[in-house]
Amino acid sequence: MRGATKKGIAVEEYNKLKHMFDKGxxxxxDFMAGVAMIGAGMAVAPTLLSGTAQAATPKVGGxxxxxxxxxxxxxxxxxxxxSDSVMIGASLAVYNCMVEFDSNGxxxxxxxxxxxxxxxxxxxxxxxxKGVKFSNGKTLDADDIIYSIGIHxxxxxxxxxxxxxxxxxxxxxxxxxxxxxxxGGNADFPVILGDYHLVVVPNGFTDWxxxxxxxxxxxxKFEPGVGLKFKRRGDYWKAxxxxxxxVEIRNIQDVAARTxxxxxxQVHAVNRLxxxxxxLLMKDKKLNVVRTKGTGxxxxxxxxxxxxxxxxxxxxTALKYGIDRQKIIDQVYSGFATPGNxxxxxxxxxxxxxALAQRKxxxxxxxxxxxxxxxxxxxxxxxxxxxxxxxxVDCAQLYQESLxxxxxxxxxKKVSADGYWDNVWLKVPFCAVYWGRRLSADQTFSQVYxxxxxxxxxxxxxxxxxxxxxxxxxxxxxxxxxxxxxxAQEMISDDGGMICFAITDYLDGYAKNxxxxxxxxxxxxxxxxxxxxxxxx
Numbered sequence: 247m248r249g250a251t252k253k254g255i256a257v258e259e260y261n262k263l264k265h266m267f268d269k270g271x272x273x274x275x276d277f278m279a280g281v282a283m284i285g286a287g288m289a290v291a292p293t294l295l296s297g298t299a300q301a302a303t304p305k306v307g308g309x310x311x312x313x314x315x316x317x318x319x320x321x322x323x324x325x326x327x328x329s330d331s332v333m334i335g336a337s338l339a340v341y342n343c344m345v346e347f348d349s350n351g352x353x354x355x356x357x358x359x360x361x362x363x364x365x366x367x368x369x370x371x372x373x374x375x376k377g378v379k380f381s382n383g384k385t386l387d388a389d390d391i392i393y394s395i396g397i398h399x400x401x402x403x404x405x406x407x408x409x410x411x412x413x414x415x416x417x418x419x420x421x422x423x424x425x426x427x428x429x430g431g432n433a434d435f436p437v438i439l440g441d442y443h444l445v446v447v448p449n450g451f452t453d454w455x456x457x458x459x460x461x462x463x464x465x466x467k468f469e470p471g472v473g474l475k476f477k478r479r480g481d482y483w484k485a486x487x488x489x490x491x492x493v494e495i496r497n498i499q500d501v502a503a504r505t506x507x508x509x510x511x512q513v514h515a516v517n518r519l520x521x522x523x524x525x526l527l528m529k530d531k532k533l534n535v536v537r538t539k540g541t542g543x544x545x546x547x548x549x550x551x552x553x554x555x556x557x558x559x560x561x562x563t564a565l566k567y568g569i570d571r572q573k574i575i576d577q578v579y580s581g582f583a584t585p586g587n588x589x590x591x592x593x594x595x596x597x598x599x600x601a602l603a604q605r606k607x608x609x610x611x612x613x614x615x616x617x618x619x620x621x622x623x624x625x626x627x628x629x630x631x632x633x634x635x636x637x638x639v640d641c642a643q644l645y646q647e648s649l650x651x652x653x654x655x656x657x658x659k660k661v662s663a664d665g666y667w668d669n670v671w672l673k674v675p676f677c678a679v680y681w682g683r684r685l686s687a688d689q690t691f692s693q694v695y696x697x698x699x700x701x702x703x704x705x706x707x708x709x710x711x712x713x714x715x716x717x718x719x720x721x722x723x724x725x726x727x728x729x730x731x732x733x734a735q736e737m738i739s740d741d742g743g744m745i746c747f748a749i750t751d752y753l754d755g756y757a758k759n760x761x762x763x764x765x766x767x768x769x770x771x772x773x774x775x776x777x778x779x780x781x782x783x
Contacts, residue, residue, distance in 0.1 A: 304762065304781040310490040312776060313504045313513035315636055317497030319471035320668045324454040325443045326397065326404035329667045331517060331774060332474075332497055334442050339476045339493055339777040340381075341445035341459035344372075344391065345436050351685045351767030353436040357386060357446050357460065367431035367722065374422040378483045382458050384448050387421045393449040406443040408699030409692045412719070430720035437686040441693075442774070462488020462778050471664065473497050476777065489781035499663055501636045508533065508755045515760055515780070517770050518636060519753040521582040527755060534756045537582070538765035542750035544590045544681040545583075545635065547628060547645065549743040550705045553675035555626065560619035562743055565626075566605055568612035570648040571747045577644065578637050579750055586746035589738040590681045590694055594767070597687040597731035602739060612652035627657045627676060633666030634678040641747070642678060672703055679703055683768050687731045691715045695738055704743030711737050759783045 316331030325341070328334055346356040355361075359375040378386040395416060398404040412435075415427040428435065448458055457465055460483070463476035473496040482488040496513060498504040501520045507513045509530065519527065519535065528535050549556035549565065556562060571585040584593070587605055591598050616622075630642040642658045649656045661670055670677050684690040692715060693699050697707035711734065718730035738744065752770035756763050762780035766773040772780070 304486040304489050306489045308490050308782040309492045311494045311513045313496050313498040313507045313516040315499050315518045317471055318667060319664050321470040322454055323457045325445045326402055328443055332495060335774045336474045336495055337445055338775050339463045340457045340461045340465055342461055343440060344444050345440035347440055347768055347773060349764055349766050353440050361436055367433045368428050370426045370435055372424050376422055378460050380448055380458050380460050381464050381479060386460060388418045388424045389449040390446055391424060392416050394446045403700050405701045406441055408696055409438050409441060409689055411698050432719045433722060434686040434688050438689055463493060471497055487778050493777040499632055514757045515776060516755045519755050521580040524753055532758055534758060536754045536763050536765055538752035540584055541594055541683050541767055542752040544586055544746050545748045546679045546744050546746040548679045548703050549676045551743040552705045555621050555624040556675055556743060558619045560615045561621055564612045564615035566745050567608045568649040568652045568654055569645050569745055569747050570607040574641050574644050575748055578640050583748045583750040586749050587739055588744055588746050589735050590746055591687060591690055591735060592749050595687060597728055599732040599735040602735055609652040616654050627659055629659045629661050629670055629674050630678040631661045631663050631666050633663030635680045638678040685768055688719050691734055706742045
């Protein structure tokens with residue numbers, strides 16, 4: 247480049263990075279890494295970096311309001327009841343988990359500060375973080391950890407019951423150390439303990455109306471289905487976290503209302519933006535859009551395989567071939583999604599089965615299997631609602647259209663959003679369901695498909711599958727383990743009752759002055775920890 251100076255090149259490269267960052271195409275972490283690379287070999291004007299440098303230092307103060315889809319009138323702060331985003335985000339304002347995940351999805355210490363596995367990964371030693379206090383002044387110890395695990399075992403409907411079934415013994419070594427023994431080796435066991443249901447409360451605690459946790463905030467107000475408000479403790483053990491004086495979570499199920507609230511400044515952050523309006527929002531200089539590609543929600547229509555007529559495998563196969571996945575992705579999600587392959591593992595997982603052919607829309611195959619099922623006069627009803635996710639009814643109606651080409655009549659029944667997860671999910675034969683990402687294959691298969699799980703929403707229970715994932719969990723040879731998990735995906739996709747048609751990108755919206763909003767490998771809103779991680783510039 248004739249006449250260009252090193253400084254000029256640096257400024258030009260910086261401007262490119264800044265443009266991508268402002269449009270949401272680059273995370274703050276990648277932006278800062280790019281800036282560092284520029285600065286490593288050439289001088290960059292201090293004024294270019296000053297705003298970013300200031301933004302990287304958390305500030306205390308302000309009243310933060312989040313508008314969220316994912317709440318219900320039946321919500322509770324009892325972690326054994328969580329099934330959607332509002333309560334996950336709310337709980338992580340008040341409580342801490344045992345294990346946290348970094349932005350790449352790696353398990354890191356939270357209230358379990360560190361751990362060590364004995365050879366074979368069957369026995370684990372966990373160190374409880376010292377000096378952490380609950381909001382009632384009690385100091386965290388090993389008994390609190392043991393109790394907080396125990397509430398999810400035994401006579402309980404907790405979704406975490408299935409993934410904890412592998413624990414055969416928990417032993418207190420001392421006040422700050424415990425040993426857990428598993429029924430078989432599991433190299434991913436710390437990932438399991440990062441499940442969002444596994445928050446820590448004081449030993450013996452039962453009053454979920456007045457939650458006591460080690461998180462950065464205390465609860466001030468809670469109206470199920472409406473919202474929650476929290477107040478900053480001021481003595482949080484994590485430096486640079488829990489920066490707002492107050493945090494409010496408003497349950498705004500309608501995406502248009504949620505987006506309008508963000509644009510008008512009524513809220514500072516929202517989840518689950520409408521993909522059809524995202525490109526327009528990216529042009530708004532008052533907003534930031536953060537996109538996390540390919541790790542978002544898994545949108546599904548789930549049939550319970552023990553309920554007629556879905557106990558017929560040929561009918562299930564017809565329903566899988568009869569959905570036009572790409573049309574839904576294009577029309578409902580404007581391309582901000584990838585096709586699902588009838589199980590919930592995604593391509594970002596190291597055990598994802600790349601050899602399993604992507605099932606595509608084929609009305610002829612759908613018609614063939616439907617005829618083979620011999621159910622021409624069967625009533626096939628799909629229940630859907632905005633309570634499942636905002637565009638669930640739209641997806642269901644497109645599914646209805648695509649099945650018609652195969653000669654299959656689907657009755658789409660729109661049901662109330664209020665109480666959807668209590669009144670419809672796990673109860674009706676065929677309904678709309680979404681699943682968030684699980685960071686280990688073992689957790690995915692154990693929680694969604696194993697016979698022991700209370701969240702096995704297709705009621706698909708196969709002893710050979712249970713045996714396979716149990717063996718895979720204990721297998722330390724990664725090549726053999728991969729072969730087992732590939733087989734598990736084949737079994738679910740071929741025989742299961744789940745029609746997983748799309749894995750979306752997470753699309754969050756933020757006011758320009760909200761910092762700490764990086765993409766995360768697990769969930770949106772920075773792993774649902776926005777109350778804890780964010781601050782105002």
